[in-house]
Amino acid sequence: MPHLAVPDMSPALPEMLLPALAMALLIVGAFRGERGARLVSWLAVFALIVVLAVLLLGGPERRFGFYGMFVSDAFALFMNTLVLIGSGVAILLAMDYNEEQGIARFEFPVLVLLATTGMMVMVSANDLITLYVGLELQNLALYVVASFDRDSPRSSEAGLKYFVLGGLSSGMLLYGLSLVYGFAGTTGFAEIARLLAGSAPVSPGLIVGLVFVIAGLAFKISAVPFHMWTPDVYEGAPTPVSMFFAVAPKMAALALFIRVMIAPFGPLVGEWRQIVVFLSIASMVFGAVAAIAQRNVKRLMAYSSIGHVGYLLIGLAAGTTEGIRGVLVYLAIYLFMNVGAWGVILCMRRQGQMIEEIADLAGLSRTRPALALALGIFMFSLAGIPPTAGFFAKLYIFFAAIDAHLVGLAVIGVVTSVVGAFYYVRIVKVMYFDEPTGAFDTPIAGELKGVLFVTAVVTLFFFLLPGPLVGSAAAAASSLFVR
Amino acid sequence: MSHWPLLSLVTFLPLVGVFFILIARGEEAVVARNARFIALWTSLIVFALSVLLWVRFDPNTAAFQFVERAQWVTFGGFTFTYHMGIDGVSLFFILLSTLLTLLAIVSAWRVITFQVKEFMVAFLVLETFMVGIFCALDFIVFYVFFEGVLVPMFLIIGIWGAENRVYSAFKFFLYTLLGSVLMLLAILAIYFATGTTDIEYALNHSQLFSAGLQKWLWLAFFASFAIKVPMWPVHTWLPDAHVEAPTAGSVILAGILLKLGGYGFIRFSLPMFPLASHYFTPLIFTLSAIAVIYTSLVALAQTDMKKLVAYSSIAHMGFVTMGIFALTSEAVQGAVIQMLSHGLVSAALFLCVGVLYDRLHTHEIARFGGLVERMPAYAFVFMAFTLAAVGLPGTSGFVGEFLILLGTFRVNTLECFLVATALFLGPMYMLYLYRRVIFGTLTRADLRGILDLSPRETAIFVPLLLLVLWMGIYPTSFLRPIQVSVDHIVAQATLATSAAGMRRASLP
Numbered sequence: 001m002p003h004l005a006v007p008d009m010s011p012a013l014p015e016m017l018l019p020a021l022a023m024a025l026l027i028v029g030a031f032r033g034e035r036g037a038r039l040v041s042w043l044a045v046f047a048l049i050v051v052l053a054v055l056l057l058g059g060p061e062r063r064f065g066f067y068g069m070f071v072s073d074a075f076a077l078f079m080n081t082l083v084l085i086g087s088g089v090a091i092l093l094a095m096d097y098n099e100e101q102g103i104a105r106f107e108f109p110v111l112v113l114l115a116t117t118g119m120m121v122m123v124s125a126n127d128l129i130t131l132y133v134g135l136e137l138q139n140l141a142l143y144v145v146a147s148f149d150r151d152s153p154r155s156s157e158a159g160l161k162y163f164v165l166g167g168l169s170s171g172m173l174l175y176g177l178s179l180v181y182g183f184a185g186t187t188g189f190a191e192i193a194r195l196l197a198g199s200a201p202v203s204p205g206l207i208v209g210l211v212f213v214i215a216g217l218a219f220k221i222s223a224v225p226f227h228m229w230t231p232d233v234y235e236g237a238p239t240p241v242s243m244f245f246a247v248a249p250k251m252a253a254l255a256l257f258i259r260v261m262i263a264p265f266g267p268l269v270g271e272w273r274q275i276v277v278f279l280s281i282a283s284m285v286f287g288a289v290a291a292i293a294q295r296n297v298k299r300l301m302a303y304s305s306i307g308h309v310g311y312l313l314i315g316l317a318a319g320t321t322e323g324i325r326g327v328l329v330y331l332a333i334y335l336f337m338n339v340g341a342w343g344v345i346l347c348m349r350r351q352g353q354m355i356e357e358i359a360d361l362a363g364l365s366r367t368r369p370a371l372a373l374a375l376g377i378f379m380f381s382l383a384g385i386p387p388t389a390g391f392f393a394k395l396y397i398f399f400a401a402i403d404a405h406l407v408g409l410a411v412i413g414v415v416t417s418v419v420g421a422f423y424y425v426r427i428v429k430v431m432y433f434d435e436p437t438g439a440f441d442t443p444i445a446g447e448l449k450g451v452l453f454v455t456a457v458v459t460l461f462f463f464l465l466p467g468p469l470v471g472s473a474a475a476a477a478s479s480l481f482v483r
Numbered sequence: 484m485s486h487w488p489l490l491s492l493v494t495f496l497p498l499v500g501v502f503f504i505l506i507a508r509g510e511e512a513v514v515a516r517n518a519r520f521i522a523l524w525t526s527l528i529v530f531a532l533s534v535l536l537w538v539r540f541d542p543n544t545a546a547f548q549f550v551e552r553a554q555w556v557t558f559g560g561f562t563f564t565y566h567m568g569i570d571g572v573s574l575f576f577i578l579l580s581t582l583l584t585l586l587a588i589v590s591a592w593r594v595i596t597f598q599v600k601e602f603m604v605a606f607l608v609l610e611t612f613m614v615g616i617f618c619a620l621d622f623i624v625f626y627v628f629f630e631g632v633l634v635p636m637f638l639i640i641g642i643w644g645a646e647n648r649v650y651s652a653f654k655f656f657l658y659t660l661l662g663s664v665l666m667l668l669a670i671l672a673i674y675f676a677t678g679t680t681d682i683e684y685a686l687n688h689s690q691l692f693s694a695g696l697q698k699w700l701w702l703a704f705f706a707s708f709a710i711k712v713p714m715w716p717v718h719t720w721l722p723d724a725h726v727e728a729p730t731a732g733s734v735i736l737a738g739i740l741l742k743l744g745g746y747g748f749i750r751f752s753l754p755m756f757p758l759a760s761h762y763f764t765p766l767i768f769t770l771s772a773i774a775v776i777y778t779s780l781v782a783l784a785q786t787d788m789k790k791l792v793a794y795s796s797i798a799h800m801g802f803v804t805m806g807i808f809a810l811t812s813e814a815v816q817g818a819v820i821q822m823l824s825h826g827l828v829s830a831a832l833f834l835c836v837g838v839l840y841d842r843l844h845t846h847e848i849a850r851f852g853g854l855v856e857r858m859p860a861y862a863f864v865f866m867a868f869t870l871a872a873v874g875l876p877g878t879s880g881f882v883g884e885f886l887i888l889l890g891t892f893r894v895n896t897l898e899c900f901l902v903a904t905a906l907f908l909g910p911m912y913m914l915y916l917y918r919r920v921i922f923g924t925l926t927r928a929d930l931r932g933i934l935d936l937s938p939r940e941t942a943i944f945v946p947l948l949l950l951v952l953w954m955g956i957y958p959t960s961f962l963r964p965i966q967v968s969v970d971h972i973v974a975q976a977t978l979a980t981s982a983a984g985m986r987r988a989s990l991p
Contacts (some may be wrong), residue, residue, distance in 0.1 A: 238898040259636035366599070385634060385660075395623070395667070402671040412669075421660055425637070425653070433641045433649055463627070466555075 011065035011072035014055040019230045022113035029106030037104040041095045044109035046160040048088040048116070055080055062148055062479060068188055069127035076124045078476035079255035082335050083123065086248035089118040089339050089451055093346055094240035100352065101238065103149050107201065111148075112244065115141035119252030121408060126263070128177045128187040130440040131256060135173070135220070139166050142249060146237045156167035158236025165219065165229040173216025179209025192264035192467055207271055213260065216277055220253035223313060226281035227306050234302035239336070239354065243342035246305050254309075258316055260325060263478050269319040276317040281412055283310030288419040297345055297358050300423065301338075304382060307420055308334060312380055314413055315397045321477050326396035328473035333393040335382075340377040340455030346373060349441045363436025371440075372431045374456040381459045383424035384417050389462035393401055396470070489539075490549045490567045490618045493532045493577065496585075497607035497614075500525030506602055506803055519592060522603035526585040529610065531823060533581040540574055542964040545971030547620060555621075559865065563680055564619040568892070571968030572749055572819060573617040575961060576742060579826045580613040582950075586943050587731035590834055592938075594730065602621040602643060606731070609635040614737050617746065622670040622680040629707075630663050632740065632916030637825060641898075644727040651720075651727035658720040662710035671753075686754050689979055694758045701759035704752055712744030712800045712870035715774035726846065730837030733789065737796050738830040742822045745803045746769040749815065754972050755806065757979035760808065767808040772901040774801035779908035783915065788836045788846045791916055792829060795872065798905055799825045805849065805902050806887035810976055814890025815969045816962060821883025823961065824871070824954060828880060831868040831947045835861070838940055842933055853925030858935045862921045864944045869917050871951045873910040879954035 025047065029040045041420040060074035091109045098104040110196065120140025125131040130158050143166065147159020177187075183206040184192050196202060215226065222230040234242040261272060287307025294300040310331075313329035347368075381390030396418065401410040444452075462469075500521050503509035507517045541548060547568030555563045569577065588606055595602045612635070632978035633656055641652035673681050676691050685691075692700065711719045721741075725733050730947065753760050763904050799821065802970045806818035838861060839854075840846055855862040871878035874885075884906070936944070954961055 101821075202665060365598075380634060386630050391630075393628070397669060399671050399674070402668065402675060407668070410668050411665070414668060415661070418657060418661045418664060422653070422657060428637075429641060429649060429652070431651070432638060450559075 007066045008154075009065055011058070011063040012070050013058065014125070015124065017054055017118060018047065018051045018113060018117045018120065021050070022110050022117070022171060025106070025111050025113065029110065034105065036106045037098065037108070038095055040106040041091050041109045041180065044113055045088050047113060047170050048084050048091070051080065052059060052084045055084070059340065059478065060475065061092070061323070062482065066130075066168045066411065069130045070122060070124055071126035072122075072124055073482075074385035074472075074476040074479035075328075077257070077437070078452055078472060079123045079251060079292050082251045082332060083116060083119045083255075086251060086335055086339070087112055087119075088247065090240055092447045093243065093343060093451060094238075096448065097238065097240050097346060100147060100349070101354075103238070103433070105148075108145070108148060111134075111145050115145065116248065119248060119323045121135070122252045122256040123259075125259065126189045126257065128181060128189075131260065132170075134179060135256070138249060138252065139170065142166075142245070145241050145244070146233060148241060149238045154236040155238060157399060158233045161229055161236075162233045167300075169216045169219030171214050171216075176209045176212025176214075176216055176442060179212060180206055183209060187267050188345075189259075189264040193266060196265065196267040202268065202271075204227050206290065207268075210265060210268065211270060214272060214279075217253065217257045217260065218279055221309050221312075222306055223249060223279040223309050224306060227283070227286070229335055230306060231299045231302040233244060234305075235296055235298045239342070239346055242301070243339065243346070246301065246338055246342060250305065251335065254312060254327070254331065258327065259480065261316060262324065263321070263384065266319075266481075271319055273319060276313050277406070277409055278315055279308045280313035281407065283307060283313065284413060284416040287311075288416040288423075291420070291423045294423070295358055296356050297348070297361070297427075298356050300358065300427075301341065301345070304336070304420070304424075307416070308382075311343065311397055311413060312418070314317040314401050314406070314409055317409060318400040318406060318452075320400060320404055322472075323397075323400035324477035324480055325470070325474045326400040328476055329396045329470055330393040333389040333459075333475065336455045336458045337378050337381040337388075337390055340374060340452060341382065341458060343452045343455065344375040346448060347440055347444050350438060352441065358430055360437065361427060361430045362434040364431040364440075366405055366436050367439040371444075374452050376428050376457050377460050379427050380422040387463045389459045392466060394463060396426040486550050488567075489532065489536060490551055490569065491743075493529055493536065493581070494611055494614045494618055496529050496532070497525055497610040499728045501604050501607045503832060504607075507600070507837070509605050518600040518603045521586075522607060522918040523585075526610065527583065527688070528612075530578075530581040530585050533578050533614075536569070537574060537578060537964075540964055542568075542571065542967060544576055545968045548923060550620075552822040555579045555624075557973060563623045565680060566683070567618040567624075567626060568620045568683070568891060569618055571846065571964040571966070572653075572677060572746070572972070574964055575819070575823050576617045576739070576746060577614050579742070579823060580610065580739050582946070583734055583830050584610040584613075585828065586830070586834070586947070587734045589939065590837060590943055591729070591731040594837070598642060600660070602639070602794065605635040605639050606735075609639070609735060613735075616743060618627060620682045621677075622673065622685075625682065626663070626667060626670060629666075629743065632743075633659055636736065636740065639732040639735075640728045642683070643729040643732070646727075647723075648719055648727040651723040654720045655724040658717070659710055661801070662707035665703045666707035669700045672700060674704075678982045679919060682750075686975070689755050689975070692756060692815060694983070697756040698762060699760035701752055701763060704756075705763070706749065708744040708747040708752070709739070709770075710744070711969075712804060713797060714744075714770050714800070714804060715797070717776060718774070718778070718797045721797060722790045722793040723834070726787060727788045728831060730840065733833040733837070734830040737793075737833055738826040740802060741796060742826060743831075744866050745800065745822050745978045747802065748807045749819070749972060750970075753810065753815075754975045758983055760810070762978060764808045764810070767804055768895060768898045769806075771801040771805035774804075775902050775905045776908070779905055779912060782912040786836065786848055788839070788848055788916065788920070789833070790846075791848070792832045792836060793914060795832075795912065796825065796829050797907070799829070799872075801886050802884060802905065805891060805898060809887070810893045810973060811890040811893040811894060812970050812973045813886050814894075814964075815973055816965055817883050817888075817890055819965050819969065820879070820954070820958065822960065824879035824883045825835075827947050827951050827954075828868055828871045828878075828931050831864075831944065831951070832872060833965025834940075834943060834947075835865045837870060837935065843929065848919050850927070851920045851922075851930070852923040852927070854930065854933070855921045855928065857859060857927050857933050860936045860941070863875065864936070865921060866947065867948055868951070871955070874906065877952070877955045879958075881955055882958045929989060 061072040121134030143163040149155035219226040291303035381388035384394040440482040550568035553565040619625035778797040784793040806814040874880035
């Protein structure tokens with residue numbers, strides 16, 4: 001490898017542009033003070049759009065940067081797009097909420113931008129070191145964002161819980177990474193893959209390291225049994241932050257999980273598949289069963305996201321191009337339906353106070369028919385009922401599972417999806433069958449209305465034009481398997 | 484007109500009505516009135532178009548007709564095609580769906596007083612899904628329609644149902660969902676066996692499924708269809724759903740949704756998995772015999788009219804499942820006719836119950852008696868459909884039951900004998916019901932002022948009665964298109980079993 005004085009940094013252009021813009025916004029915010037929150041938020045959304053444009057202009061070609069520690073390919077392009085959309089929507093929807101709650105500060109969009117930078121680095125990591133740096137860059141910003149409503153004990157508690165458990169999982173991950181490095185002698189993904197693909201027997205130490213890595217990453221994607229923080233953090237954090245957590249960091253962590261499993265440890269698929277299958281089954285079953293008893297809608301969404309991670313892991317367990325494609329399609333659809341569902345939760349406000357009980361949705365179909373219809377679409381989609389997008393998401397996952405002869409896993413998947421349908425449909429029941437108890441505050445902010453409209457339309461009418469999304473997901477998935 | 488995508492028109496035209504209902508603005512009463520009329524006109528036009536299908540249908544071929552094909556999604560060799568087409572088996576189910584939707588909307592004209600707009604939207608969406616199920620020739624398209632039906636029906640039971648509606652709506656939804664998700668996995672397995680999700684291809688290439696695979700696939704489809712039929716012992720959702728559903732919902736539930744199971748057996752299980760169908764025939768025969776005898780006895784003990792009619796439906800569907808798996812041309816034709824007949828008759832019976840419910844808001848048999856004095860026209864209509872339900876010659880019920888018994892007798896005499904007990908159990912519970920409701924003395928004060936059928940109600944019953952008589956007196960007009968397709972399916976199934984060396988012992 002020729003040692004140049006300056007490594008090739010061009011593949012990481014979006015990842016470098018974003019923090020630069022974040023710093024600029026920090027300065028804008030510092031000059032404008034408290035009044036600058038809305039301006040900085042809009043500028044942050046604009047910054048994300050610019051970065052997205054730069055990213056898309058870069059194209060899906062496979063390019064390495066920083067001596068192979070960083071990779072930009074179709075997979076990274078796909079996942080980064082999702083992450084950027086998720087972050088942008090979170091900033092957009094947080095504006096009004098933060099003003100209502102009296103926590104409108106310009107640091108919020110800046111922190112989200114910094115976390116997003118970390119996520120993008122995670123998605124493009126091609127080396128154990130890059131992986132860890134990206135993850136911590138994301139985490140540090142997220143800990144602060146979780147406790148952003150700092151005068152609220154619940155929010156502070158959420159932030160602290162997230163910090164302690166996040167630190168624990170990072171420790172486990174780092175320990176695993178060090179073991180892998182110790183036994184493999186390298187931190188580069190490509191070198192590890194080459195080593196493992198060789199005929200030499202794989203050292204048990206490396207397998208142990210891999211298990212620690214999986215445990216650490218399972219924390220980040222909140223797969224059972226490493227899910228304990230999720231309901232508490234989702235419930236305690238301010239609602240737009242919970243929405244953000246449910247979307248962007250989850251996408252990034254899953255992208256990282258997939259890349260680590262497929263790129264360096266792909267040859268060990270026989271070893272890690274059983275762990276992923278276990279995580280998947282445990283998450284699906286626990287997510288479905290535990291959600292039944294929930295009364296708080298934010299906790300319900302937390303358990304729902306645990307369940308969905310279970311379905312996503314089916315695709316990873318398959319370990320094939322079809323499986324990864326299924327995961328990517330699922331993630332894109334999940335982004336839309338989840339953002340939509342959280343958007344409706346953001347509308348749950350009476351006399352200026354946020355309300356979070358499922359029972360508060362009673363009779364929504366009479367008081368706010370459009371909102372009820374939108375939430376109904378999201379719930380049926382999350383439950384995977386056709387013709388909504390959620391059905392097609394599950395279809396591709398199960399398709400991959402049958403293809404990889406994981407029939408047992410697929411059967412457990414569909415059965416738990418019926419259990420899960422119970423609690424999603426229960427929300428529809430509360431909205432449509434129960435008598436109204438009181439109306440929500442009007443009006444809904446324009447941005448929120450727009451987001452709800454777009455997500456509902458995409459969720460309902462996905463079946464008309466599934467081609468482009470599925471096509472780019474297929475391209476992204478196959479880019480991961482290029483050695 | 485022959486180049487028009489007639490099937491897609493019939494399927495998706497109701498959604499145009501939905502669109503117009505949704506954009507209707509104004510006061511609540513005006514919106515409700517507009518919604519009713521839009522729904523009525525939409526369903527009328529759809530029904531007219533479906534009649535056109537019958538007129539243009541060529542009864543001399545078993546091939547699929549009115550075929551439409553369009554690429555839907557394709558990548559990496561995985562293609563879904565939007566593929567529609569009908570044969571003699573599906574033709575009349577489409578007509579039944581469009582007719583019953585029309586009648587259901589008329590029957591709900593005055594009864595549904597709140598959220599009228601939503602009610603009409605739910606029915607039109609339901610119509611799209613139901614017609615789509617019978618037209619679909621791609622598994623994914625089929626499945627989307629098949630499971631999509633659950634959503635509007637769930638809302639119809641849950642919003643406009645009786646007191647215990649929430650429990651019933653959930654039971655209906657989760658029960659049927661559990662069955663269909665297993666079918667989804669089977670569909671994916673079929674894709675890997677055949678390389679396509681095209682139904683027509685799979686029908687003509689059943690040899691691609693090994694005998695072992697067939698058994699698993701058959702069981703997965705069975706899980707879905709047996710719940711829909713419903714077969715004993717997975718029938719328990721049906722009485723609950725019927726009792727709580729509004730009358731119009733019961734009409735669709737009994738008239739169409741119960742037929743999906745039987746249709747699925749004929750369309751998929753027989754021709755695609757002939758070896759497994761042969762293997763599992765004893766299971767079906769046992770369950771059918773139990774269903775017929777057990778639910779007939781249960782019906783005898785009911786105190787609620789709707790529950791009684793619901794249990795009688797299960798008994799009638801026992802006939803159908805037996806006829807399908809007897810796998811003789813007569814029996815399968817009889818099963819199709821029996822399903823159509825039951826679609827008309829049970830819909831009419833639920834409407835009869837609904838007439839009383841609208842007046843007194845109860846289904847309890849003991850609350851009635853002596854109605855013949857005040858409601859002679861109603862008594863006549865109810866009598867006509869009661870007799871059709873018990874299979875009196877000259878009504879549609881007779882044709883179906885006769886053909887089924889005729890076809891099964893050659894295959895399994897004992898089974899035929901057991902199921903034939905329904906021929907005297909049926910009249911027992913139906914005539915017992917009739918005596919308690921219509922005859923006797925008029926004792927209750929609130930029954931003295933009860934009104935006879937209104938012109939609107941008469942207008943609903945007259946076409947149903949005419950159809951029941953037409954099908955009973957001159958069944959050939961219906962049998963002719965059905966026969967060719969059924970012969971083809973039965974030939975496919977028997978050919979495969981005899982090729983595998985499994986001769987039917989009792990065949991001559």
